[in-house]
Amino acid sequence: MSIISKRNLIIFSFLLFFIIASNTILYRVPIAQPLPDGIALATLFDCMIIIPLITYLFILRKRYSLKYILPVALAGYGVALLIVPNGLMSSYSFIKYILFAGEGAFILLELFVVYKIVAKFPSIIKGLKLDKSTEIPAFSYRFEIELKRKLKPSRFLDVITSELTMFYYSFITWNKKGLSNANDPNMFTYHKKTSAIAFSVMLIHALILESVGFHFLLHSWNEMTSYVLLVMNLYTLVYLIADIQAIRLSPFILTKNLLYIQVGIKAKLVVPFEEIKEICYYKGPEKLSKEESKQVFDAVLADFMKEKPIFVIEFYHPQEVGFMYGFKKKVTKVHLSPDEPERFYEMLVTRMGDFG
Incomplete structure (x- = not known):
């Protein structure tokens, strides 16, 4: 899996900004009035066809599955709703139902994979406790190995493995002691002579203050945006806590x-x-x-x-x-x-x- 190059990110960001900005200005400047019939359809084309296309060319190609195009198109539809004034989108309201149906089918497929993981979870945990074949006691490593033994490898399984590992370290490891040099001379910590954990705690503190402040500020402007940002910040908080715990527990x-x-x-x-x-x-x-x-x-x-x-x-x-x-x-x-x-x-x- 190749890493997205800085050049691709710059080109993608520029094109994305140009598409959104040009469409936004079109509906806001007096010189463009009156707007021609079907202008909303042109904006929908830009947001739901052109944006997914450049996303594929600069971000997804040779890196991710094509199935991620559908969520990008759905996000593009949301952007179009924000850009196009009320009333001009009424003739194309059926598009959202097509998108939601496609996204629903995609989610059902993903939920089926999650169901398979949940159904096998007891045997996975049992395998973790009984398996003595690996020399590496780190949970992250052993959990990934055990999942791949029980389920067919896939990109979605990689995502689920990462998410479950993150939640494990965030919520289930508080009473655990780290694998340290005192327990085994073959283990070496790498954080005790740094301020890395203090640095992460500082980020958590700043994130909590930013979440509270921006949530109330954005709530008065756009309720949906405020909740989306709040969920993203909570996810980041869980990630930072998990990272601290993994650093402490995995030498x-x-x-x-x-x-x-x-x-x-x-x-x-x-x-x-x-x-x-x-x-x-x-x-x-x-x-x-x-x-x-x-x-x-x-x-x-x-x-x-x-x-x-x-x-x-x-x-x-x-x-x-x-x-x-x-x-x-x-x-x-x-x-x-x-x-x-x-x-x-x-x-x-x-x-x-x-x-x-």
């Missing part, structure tokens, strides 16, 4: 055969020791070039001030990093800063020597 792990690196709920990397070419102290620049960053997995936590990583680990062959919702990236290096760098370095070199 770097050196098993007999693998190096496991998980960064919160955002990303994880599993590398066999025989694929590790070398580990050395990082002496590179603070900021990588665009081409270099494409080849590097940055496992250093976000902080108030971005620090240089302590180590860079290089691989013989590109390794796959798994991100939320099934995104993947091939990398040849990883940057990281464990809390006990000397002990981590010595143990990793020893394990590499066993496979050298």
